[in-house]
Amino acid sequence: MKLPRPETETLSRSQKRRRDDIVQAALKIFDRDGFEAAKMTDIAREAEVAKGTLYLYFDTKIELLEAVILTEIMPTLQKMGEVAQSKTGSATDLLARQMRIAARRMASNEMASLLRHMVSGSSQHRRIIKLYYDNVVQSGIEHIKATLDYGVETGEFRQNIKDIDPLVLVGAHIYTAVWKILFADLEELDIEKLVDDHLELVLGGLLAYRQQDPTA
Amino acid sequence: MKLPRPETETLSRSQKRRRDDIVQAALKIFDRDGFEAAKMTDIAREAEVAKGTLYLYFDTKIELLEAVILTEIMPTLQKMGEVAQSKTGSATDLLARQMRIAARRMASNEMASLLRHMVSGSSQHRRIIKLYYDNVVQSGIEHIKATLDYGVETGEFRQNIKDIDPLVLVGAHIYTAVWKILFADLEELDIEKLVDDHLELVLGGLLAYRQQDPTA
């Protein structure tokens, strides 16, 4: 005889604010203590509501985590791929912009949070992970692939680049998120320099002399 | 009246075996359930000892985690840098070997475990993280740097490569560990292909035509 919670869309303005406050508070406490160690009591106090109020908006702690991820973190990631597909300028330019966007996203606090929660929760969050995989990872890879193809078409990139898994280009930036979680207080990363270095490397290669492109 | 646990060095042979069994069991259970969700009871059962026995060897659950990381995971990582410093063959060869070792390590189950535990544990595991940073990350970077320098010396690598942060070369492989944790069941990674692709890319670069090395 459990009444379903009202849909998010049907909430009044003040209820939306209230819901937002809770999600914000949860984000903060989850980040401070980790999901498991986070106490509903603390979240309630942080949101300045009673503990019971949390349950007016979210049925369980884990649903609150899902809300945190879906409403706070995912949206900022959705944009990632979209931004850089304008196809104006050279493929090199395009790639550079995409890489910068990816790298900055990865280095953001939100990404660190998301990663932490997905990694920590393991088996519980399949749904979230699947969501992320489908929406962010896959599309990110495709956007990169499109740019690579484009570069080959225009003659900017080497022909055989086509055989390369684009994952090596985007995936590379994950380490910045990991770094942020683990080593942030030991050594700060200079993201901009790292991206530049990565681009420089990836575009020009390490080798001083290179055998002629076989397609040339 | 709490007696201090005997130092690890003073354990008898059979005690060492017992301690090892416990650590092995803990590794297994931590990996299966995650650190927070792992129950001491399950670890005891897995190790085929009584629950109380765990506490003869480790004061708390978190100390057991530290032991798991220190005795099971770190050593396999320590080797990483050392292996590839023989300086036999070309710098390209050397780098290729180092990258392969790094990539395989990152893709190993142990690395996935380590990463999961370090990432999950919020502020608790500073000690472990520091340890890892000092022993693995730093030295890994230095080993790569050494190889890069060597390649520049021999003329294999471009001069200006010296300015590049070596982190972009090793860090890149962290995504394989993350991938393993998150997406293993959604899509399998072909590590060897990825390493080859990465090497190909990093060595040759993307560009079809490259301006001559200014130092040449």
Add this chain to the structure above:
Amino acid sequence: MKLPRPETETLSRSQKRRRDDIVQAALKIFDRDGFEAAKMTDIAREAEVAKGTLYLYFDTKIELLEAVILTEIMPTLQKMGEVAQSKTGSATDLLARQMRIAARRMASNEMASLLRHMVSGSSQHRRIIKLYYDNVVQSGIEHIKATLDYGVETGEFRQNIKDIDPLVLVGAHIYTAVWKILFADLEELDIEKLVDDHLELVLGGLLAYRQQDPTA
């Protein structure tokens, strides 16, 4: 600053209807879930009023139970005794009619409810139980006693029947209520047959031959 609820008598017509709706709803939910498990929310929904409205009419959940019992169940029981005191016809007829009324009442849903609530509610419902005892049990017994006496007077019943506790005649039917609560889904009772059997037995007795009534 708690205002006392207005007395039942001072309620407007529409308020009375509202109050009745609530009591009806409560009866339904109490029966479906039991008193403890019944939720005020469910009662409010069933009555199609807001939860707060319940508290305009009843201070606590337990007072609502009392109202359910007093306004819904007790009245139907009050009639029991009254019906059969018209003293028309033989004592046997009279007794038969009383027994039938008692048995049917006991087998009614209302009685099952009442019994359930009184039995379940531990020490809380002393007031209700006392009420029931005084109004129903005692008067029921007296009505039966009157009929027995009447039968002895008319010579229909044996003299020594006077010494028998009338409780054995009415009480007997309680089992139908209990049965209804417990075993209704295991085996249905044929109330009419049972009453007939009981009457047959009680009137004629089991013995094939009976020693002559000593008073005869």
Add this chain to the structure above:
Amino acid sequence: MKLPRPETETLSRSQKRRRDDIVQAALKIFDRDGFEAAKMTDIAREAEVAKGTLYLYFDTKIELLEAVILTEIMPTLQKMGEVAQSKTGSATDLLARQMRIAARRMASNEMASLLRHMVSGSSQHRRIIKLYYDNVVQSGIEHIKATLDYGVETGEFRQNIKDIDPLVLVGAHIYTAVWKILFADLEELDIEKLVDDHLELVLGGLLAYRQQDPTA
């Protein structure tokens, strides 16, 4: 990864005592407060164990109730039917003894408890109710039926008694249990007198003169 509780049979002597203590305590608290209102904390305190210890022996509160019923109450009821089947003496004697046993059982504290718990829990305890129905009710009825048949055979009882549902003989006594629960403090029952009255009534009937048995 939940270890099943050890079977009751494999418990050590002191564990059995401990288990018994808990069941006893639960019986007491359940009776004092009713099942729903009973607090595990109170049961633990009553049993002089820690709250957690309860859960070493019983997985949930409801399992504890089942244990209370199965180990404390049912056994005393099981005997009911068995006792009176020796078939020594007249059918009248036999019936009298059976009725006395039934009546005393019904008036016992255990029966009051059992009834309360079965009635209160309603839908939850189908298993227990079914158990009780099969083991006690059904067999009780059959034992009575056997005696009735026996009495007809020996010529003690009237032929047409065979058509009577034996339930009216045993069921009749349920009211003593109900009475005990509800009215014990308002008026004490004299069980022995009630049984005698009931027997007298049932054997001899109410009627002063009876038409001759048609089968005679």
Add this chain to the structure above:
DNA sequence: GATGAATGAGGGTTCATTCAT
């Protein structure tokens, strides 16, 4: 040393009741 029964603080969740609108 080894055992595992016992402990009890702690946390997620429920729901009768309140009160601002």
Add this chain to the structure above:
DNA sequence: GATGAATGAACCCTCATTCAT
């Protein structure tokens, strides 16, 4: 008066840790 969102005390159950045997 009516509403229903908000409250927070209460309670079942978990599990890391202890300690008597």
